Each structure stands twice: as C-alpha cells, then as structure tokens.
Amino acid sequence: MGKIKKYHQIQEYIKKRIQTQKYPPGSYLPSENEFCVQFGTTRTTVRKALDELLKEGxxxxxxxxxxxxxxxGKYLGLLSVKGFSGSTDYKVKTKVTEEPKIVAWDPLIVFPLSEDEKSSQCVYFQRVRYIDDKPVVLENNWYALNALEPIKSNEFVEGSFFKTLSQEYLIEIMGAEQxxxxxxxxxxxxxxxxxxxxxxxxxISIRFRTSRPNLNLYGDLYCNTxxxxIRNSYFL
Amino acid sequence: MGKIKKYHQIQEYIKKRIQTQKYPPGSYLPSENEFCVQFGTTRTTVRKALDELLKEGxxxxxxxxxxxxxxxGKYLGLLSVKGFSGSTDYKVKTKVTEEPKIVAWDPLIVFPLSEDEKSSQCVYFQRVRYIDDKPVVLENNWYALNALEPIKSNEFVEGSFFKTLSQEYLIEIMGAEQxxxxxxxxxxxxxxxxxxxxxxxxxISIRFRTSRPNLNLYGDLYCNTxxxxIRNSYFL
DNA sequence: CTACCCACATTGTACAGACAAGTTAAATAT
DNA sequence: ATATTTAACTTGTCTGTACAATGTGGGTAG
Incomplete structure (x- = not known):
C-alpha cells in the first residue's frame, strides 16, 4: 500500500524545485513557517522533510x-581527482572521445548485471579528462538502454553527465561501489x-546506483596518478 | 549557560553503553517508552537521540x-580489501612488524600537521595484512603522542587497533581523507x-579524524591489488 | 493440530504549542 | 554620525498527545 506521507510530499516538492533550479544553489529556502502555511501543516512535519533533504545533501x-x-555534486565519499571542482587551481577539461552509442555489454564490467540489464542493450560513451591540457583520466561509461535513453554529449548540462541526470531527468546518485x-x-x-x-x-571499476529503478551507471577509469x-574524503 | 541538551545526554549515555558492550551488537535497545521513563522526558526527545545514533551508524x-x-566497523566509504570483514571466504591475519614506539614525524606523511602535532612526538607502528597467508597490505601508522598514549599491540582488542580505540578509549572515527x-x-x-x-x-595515504580533539591517525598503505x-562502497 | 484473529508492544507520523538561541535590521540613545 | 539597544524573524529544543503501521505471541474457532 503506497501510503502518502505528508513530510515525504513536502520533501519531494522541495527537491524537485532544487533540481530544476527554482531554488538555485546558494539561495535560502522559504522559512519553516512559510512552508507550514503553504502545506497546511506544523513545523514538526516541515522539519522532518528538511531533515531528510539535509541527509540527502x-x-x-x-x-x-x-x-x-x-x-x-560533492558526492560524499566519491573518488575525485585532486583539484577537480576545486577548479581555481587547475583548468579541467573534458573531451568526449566516443559519442554515446548503442552497443553490447562489455565483458570489462566486473560487477554482475541484473537480468533486466542483461536483456537490454547498452549505451556506451568514452571521455578523457584533462588537467592543464594534459590527459589524466580515461573514462568508459555504460548504462542499460531500457532504463535511460541515449543522451547526446552536446546536450549535457554544463558538459556534465551527472548534472544532466539530476536537472533534466531528476535522477540522483544513491550510492556506489568501487x-x-x-x-x-x-x-x-x-x-x-x-x-x-x-x-x-x-x-577503477565503479557502479553507481541511482534513484531510478534498474538504472545503474557503470564506469571503468584509468587514472594517471x-x-x-586521486582524492577521497568523507565525514559522518 | 547550561547548554546541556537533553537529547544529547541520552545519545551519549546510550553510545557509551554500546561502546562498552553493555548493549552488545545484535541486541535490541530498551524501547523508546522505557527511555522516556528512565530520563523523564517524551518520545520526541528520545527519538531525536536515537536518530543521531542512527546517523552515526x-x-x-x-x-x-x-x-x-x-x-x-563498516566505516562508510572506507576503503577495504575485498574479502576483509567478509571473512568467511578468506583467512585474514595481521602481523605487527614494528611494535608501537616513539619516533619523530616521518616526512612520508602527505597531510599538513597541526601545530599541536608538530610540537609533539609521534607514535609509530607497522603492520602487514595477510590473506590466505599471503602478504597483501603493508601498513605504516602514526599518531601524536600528546593526544594518545602508545598502546602495545598485544593489548589490542581482538587484535584491532580501531576496536581498541572505541571500546577502551571511547574514541570514534569521524571521517577520513585519502x-x-x-x-x-x-x-x-x-x-x-x-x-x-x-x-x-x-x-594510499590516509588521515583519520577522530572524536578526540587533536587526535588524527595517519596511515600509509601499500597494497598488492x-x-x-581494494573495495569501497557507500550509500546515502 | 492448524489456521485465523486479536490484543499488545513497538516504532512511525502528525498535530499544537512553548520557549531558547542565533541573526539581522530597524529604532534609539549617545 | 556612531554605537547600542530593541524587535522581529529564523532555526533549535522540548513538552504532551493521538493515532497509524508493523511485528509478536497467545487464544480461539474450525
């Protein structure tokens, strides 16, 4: 029974407005009391919704x-190249060396595929990351075609695949294994x-799990370290 | 001003009893209502304390x-050798190759030391991890002497340095950078x-931050992969 | 004996209100 | 004009209550 939880409705409402930039990064949300009026509820419930968004980052x-x-984008615990996103020090560029195309699954992938994935074809693309115009990371990416359409690289939001998923498809990274x-x-x-x-x-072999059922993103990275x-930090 | 927060007192009380095995792993805590009676408060406050412990894992x-x-011990996001702690498949052994001893700081450490740390001497020990009787990881460890006494390796709880910190010194890992x-x-x-x-x-160069002020654990690992x-997974 | 149902204990959600504590900007005093 | 105080607004903590949803075990009907 899909029970409707009021705090969850509020949580999803706010999340969607964040993902679609109605509440842009750096801005302040309406106050808890304003949300109370808007949703006809009490602070307890609004605070529960905000707590969830806090936990989700x-x-x-x-x-x-x-x-x-x-x-x-600072996915907690995610590996990132030292200097990435602290982009003042380095000039980071990304070049798509293989446009997204439909292929068969590559046996390179070390993680077991689900039945759904095995029965589907696969979207593949390759990128190279540059720092100071020197190639540092070679990146192969795969995902199941039946879970997500192919996305042309020139449609990437700010050149980022993950930003595209979040803002255009409302898909978030839930976790990963490496x-x-x-x-x-x-x-x-x-x-x-x-x-x-x-x-x-x-x-690095990596599997990202997403908020869309059956959609996993598989990556195969080669890093000149x-x-x-490579940097990685996390906090409890 | 008494900044004592009731939920925090309850949280710390329960945490201490968990760390000292008064509430052993696998057992169930007293119910929320029992804690309400014990601390003379309401479920809202008890639940807040439990929520914090939930977030802390x-x-x-x-x-x-x-x-x-x-x-x-399944420190979220922490790198671990495939098979470690899933110890049914592999026999994991740890041998201390250099007993904890007081030395000067090693320039190998890539993280900047605090003034407190630089002014202190340093405790060092070295371990080798074996899987199936084959050496897999060589591990150098350092920490500031003025933040924590040297601990003899034969006093490690179940041979684990981290378990010793938690159960004997009530020190928890708060985060890490690698x-x-x-x-x-x-x-x-x-x-x-x-x-x-x-x-x-x-x-792998790693710095663990702990719940004890000024105590960082520095590690330098060499892994035959x-x-x-090496495995690493995390979830939001 | 078995299958079902129900009472009970537990956690989850939600309401309503009170006061504390931190931030900011306007009002006031110097 | 500048410094201080005040008021308003924000999030944080806490009380008290009610009912919903879930898990467990015992009693009852078959």
Whole structure:
C-alpha cells in the first residue's frame, strides 16, 4: 500500500524545485513557517522533510538564518581527482572521445548485471579528462538502454553527465561501489593518456546506483596518478 | 549557560553503553517508552537521540520491533580489501612488524600537521595484512603522542587497533581523507609483500579524524591489488 | 493440530504549542 | 554620525498527545 506521507510530499516538492533550479544553489529556502502555511501543516512535519533533504545533501541549515541550497555534486565519499571542482587551481577539461552509442555489454564490467540489464542493450560513451591540457583520466561509461535513453554529449548540462541526470531527468546518485587496482598501462591506454607503456596506472571499476529503478551507471577509469593523485574524503 | 541538551545526554549515555558492550551488537535497545521513563522526558526527545545514533551508524531501527545495536566497523566509504570483514571466504591475519614506539614525524606523511602535532612526538607502528597467508597490505601508522598514549599491540582488542580505540578509549572515527596513487614497488616494499620490484602497487595515504580533539591517525598503505582489489562502497 | 484473529508492544507520523538561541535590521540613545 | 539597544524573524529544543503501521505471541474457532 503506497501510503502518502505528508513530510515525504513536502520533501519531494522541495527537491524537485532544487533540481530544476527554482531554488538555485546558494539561495535560502522559504522559512519553516512559510512552508507550514503553504502545506497546511506544523513545523514538526516541515522539519522532518528538511531533515531528510539535509541527509540527502541537498541543503544545509544555519541556525537563526535559514536553510541554504547546496551545490550538488560533492558526492560524499566519491573518488575525485585532486583539484577537480576545486577548479581555481587547475583548468579541467573534458573531451568526449566516443559519442554515446548503442552497443553490447562489455565483458570489462566486473560487477554482475541484473537480468533486466542483461536483456537490454547498452549505451556506451568514452571521455578523457584533462588537467592543464594534459590527459589524466580515461573514462568508459555504460548504462542499460531500457532504463535511460541515449543522451547526446552536446546536450549535457554544463558538459556534465551527472548534472544532466539530476536537472533534466531528476535522477540522483544513491550510492556506489568501487574496485581499485594498480596496473600497468596497456599500449592503447598509454597512447590515450600520453604516458609510457607499462607505467603504473590506477584502474577503477565503479557502479553507481541511482534513484531510478534498474538504472545503474557503470564506469571503468584509468587514472594517471603520478602527477594528480586521486582524492577521497568523507565525514559522518 | 547550561547548554546541556537533553537529547544529547541520552545519545551519549546510550553510545557509551554500546561502546562498552553493555548493549552488545545484535541486541535490541530498551524501547523508546522505557527511555522516556528512565530520563523523564517524551518520545520526541528520545527519538531525536536515537536518530543521531542512527546517523552515526551505531544502531538501526526496525518498525514494530525496536532499535538494534549494529556491528561497528563498516566505516562508510572506507576503503577495504575485498574479502576483509567478509571473512568467511578468506583467512585474514595481521602481523605487527614494528611494535608501537616513539619516533619523530616521518616526512612520508602527505597531510599538513597541526601545530599541536608538530610540537609533539609521534607514535609509530607497522603492520602487514595477510590473506590466505599471503602478504597483501603493508601498513605504516602514526599518531601524536600528546593526544594518545602508545598502546602495545598485544593489548589490542581482538587484535584491532580501531576496536581498541572505541571500546577502551571511547574514541570514534569521524571521517577520513585519502590520497591514492599507483606506483612501482620499491625494493623494500617488494620484499615485504613478496612481489617483484617495479610491480604496480596501490599507495594510499590516509588521515583519520577522530572524536578526540587533536587526535588524527595517519596511515600509509601499500597494497598488492593484483589478486585482491581494494573495495569501497557507500550509500546515502 | 492448524489456521485465523486479536490484543499488545513497538516504532512511525502528525498535530499544537512553548520557549531558547542565533541573526539581522530597524529604532534609539549617545 | 556612531554605537547600542530593541524587535522581529529564523532555526533549535522540548513538552504532551493521538493515532497509524508493523511485528509478536497467545487464544480461539474450525
């Protein structure tokens, strides 16, 4: 029985307005009391909704001031290249080296696919990340065609695939699993990253779980960590 | 001004009893109403305390049943070797190769030390983790002497340094930052891990932040990921 | 004996109100 | 004009209550 929870309705309403930039990052939400009037409820319920958004990382609260909309994208615990998003120091560029296209699943993927996924075809695209005009990360991406249509790279919101998912499709990252290996660069990867064959490379296999049922994003990253190590931080 | 928050007192009371095994893992806490009587308060306040413990990962709640004490140690987002703690598949052993001793800070540490830490001496110990009797991880550890006394390895609770901190010193991990690099094995590391010199090795520099002010734990890990990749998962 | 139902304990949601504590800007005093 | 006080508004804490939803075990009807 899909029970309607009032706090959940409020939570989803606010979340949608954040995702669609009606409440842009950095701005303050209406006060708790204003939401009470708007939804005909009490602060207890509104605060419960805001607490959930807090846990999901959409907002932060400031005592005596209000609830501020956060910049989305610092996925807690997610691996990120040192300097990424702290983009003042480095110039980060992304080039799509293989446009999204429909292919068969690649056996490279180390995570077991669901039956739904196996029965579907697969959308694949490849990107290379540059820092200071030097290639640092080679990135292969896959997802099931029956869960999400192919998206042309020139339609990416601000060039970001994840931002596109959030703002255009209202899909959020719920979690991820990763496997990390240190390997020697193959000929192909060495060429694409401009390094020596056999140089030590960090290989990351990753599966993102999303808020859309049956949609997982699979990634296969090769990182040249000699100059730009991978960073990862998280807090409880 | 008495900034004592009632829910925080209850939260700390329950946390201490969990850490000292008065409420052992797997057991159920007293019901919310029992805590209400015990602390002379209402369910709203007790539930706030339990919500905090939920967020900290000490308990989980089961609708209609109660609040269950969780096994501590699956630090969200923490890197762990595949198979670690899922110890049914693999035999994991830890050998302390260098007993805790007082030394000067090692320049290997990539994180900036606080003034407090720099002015203190440093406790160092080294461990090697084995899976199926094969060495997989070489681990250097440091922390400031003025923040925590040296602990002999034979006093570790169940051989675990983190369990010792939690149960004997009531110190919890609050978060961590990591830097990951893929490097070639040096002569020393190759010997200790039983691999070829120059083999690709995952180098992890990590700083744990703890609930004790001024106490950070610094780690420097070298992982042979060819057979046992590093795993990392997290969920929102 | 089995299957069902019901009472009971537990957590989940929601309402209504009170006061504390932090922030800000307008009003006031110097 | 500047500094201080005040008032208004915000989020934080807490009380008290009611009912809903879920899990458990015992009693009852078959």
């Amino acid at each position: 959409f907002i932060e609260k400031e005592h005596g001031k209000g609830s501020k909309v956060l910049e989305r 496997e990390l290996r240190s390997v020697k660069a193959s000929v192909d990867i060495a060429k694409k990253l401009g390094i020596a064959v056999g140089a030590p490379i960090l290989h 000699t100059e730009y190590p | 000490f308990i989980e709640k089961e609708h209609g049943k109660g609040s269950k004490v969780l096994e501590r 830097e990951l690099r893929s490097v070639k094995a040096s002569v020393d590391i190759a010997k200790k891990l039983g691999i070829a010199v120059g083999a690709p090795i995952l180098h 060819t057979e046992y990749p």
